[in-house]
Amino acid sequence: MILYHGSNVTVDHPKSIKQNRYLDFGFGFYTTTNYDQAVNFASKLTERRKTGEATLNIYSIDETVAFQECSLLRFDSPNEAWLDFVAANRQGSYQGQQYDMIYGAVANDDVYRTITLYMTGVLNKEQTLTALKIRKLFNQMVFATKKSLQYLHFEGKELV
Numbered sequence: 001m002i003l004y005h006g007s008n009v010t011v012d013h014p015k016s017i018k019q020n021r022y023l024d025f026g027f028g029f030y031t032t033t034n035y036d037q038a039v040n041f042a043s044k045l046t047e048r049r050k051t052g053e054a055t056l057n058i059y060s061i062d063e064t065v066a067f068q069e070c071s072l073l074r075f076d077s078p079n080e081a082w083l084d085f086v087a088a089n090r091q092g093s094y095q096g097q098q099y100d101m102i103y104g105a106v107a108n109d110d111v112y113r114t115i116t117l118y119m120t121g122v123l124n125k126e127q128t129l130t131a132l133k134i135r136k137l138f139n140q141m142v143f144a145t146k147k148s149l150q151y152l153h154f155e156g157k158e159l160v
Contacts, residue, residue, distance in 0.1 A: 001060065001061050001063045002033065002060055002155075003033060003058075003061060003152070004033070004035055004038035004056055005057040005059065006040070006041035006042030006043075006045060006054070006056055007041075007042055008046040008051060009052050009053075010057060011154075014149055015029065016028050016029050016144060016149065022089055022091065023090070024090065024106060024140065025089055025102040025144070026094060028144035029142065029149060030140055030141075030142050031140065031142070031143070032139055032141065033139055035056070037106070037138040038056055039056055042055055042056055043160065054159065055157050055158070056157060056160050057154065058158070059152050059154055060152075060155050062151065066101070070099075070101050070148045071098075071100045071101070072100065072101045073085075073097075073102045073104075074103045075103065075104030075105065076104075078129070078132045078133075079129070083115070083125065085104075086115060090115065090119065098144065100143070100147055100148035101142065101143055102144060103140070104140065105132075105139060106137065110135065111132065111135055111137060114128055114132060114135075115128065
């Protein structure tokens with residue numbers, strides 16, 4: 001499997017760095033299989049930070065081996081379990097099992113607005129899931145532990 005990480009720098013040795021904000025799947029190294037999504041993120045990040053160059057970092061992973069040797073939480077669709085997990089992580093209140101890798105839909109800016117309406121009580125769970133079904137959701141794979149990162153192999157980069 002090929003994975004991408006958009007950044008303003010080359011990341012040839014990925015690390016899980018504790019963030020100063022709460023993200024969809026908690027702390028970890030975020031990647032995607034969607035080339036365009038990663039390019040878009042690299043551009044936005046470079047613009048926001050006003051430093052570096054928009055860089056698409058490219059990785060490979062042998063998912064057969066990695067998924068067998070690491071604990072994996074996988075969401076095949078933005079369902080109720082996914083919504084609960086993302087909401088808890090975004091609020092910094094997730095207390096459940098820790099996983100090496102987490103795979104599922106990304107709550108990008110557009111999707112996050114809908115999730116915020118849910119977290120603030122404007123939408124209930126059913127309304128939120130219905131609203132998410134009409135959105136085009138991209139995926140993300142998060143490497144949440146040092147163990148999982150050993151299966152991620154840097155293949156190169158593209159300046160975008």
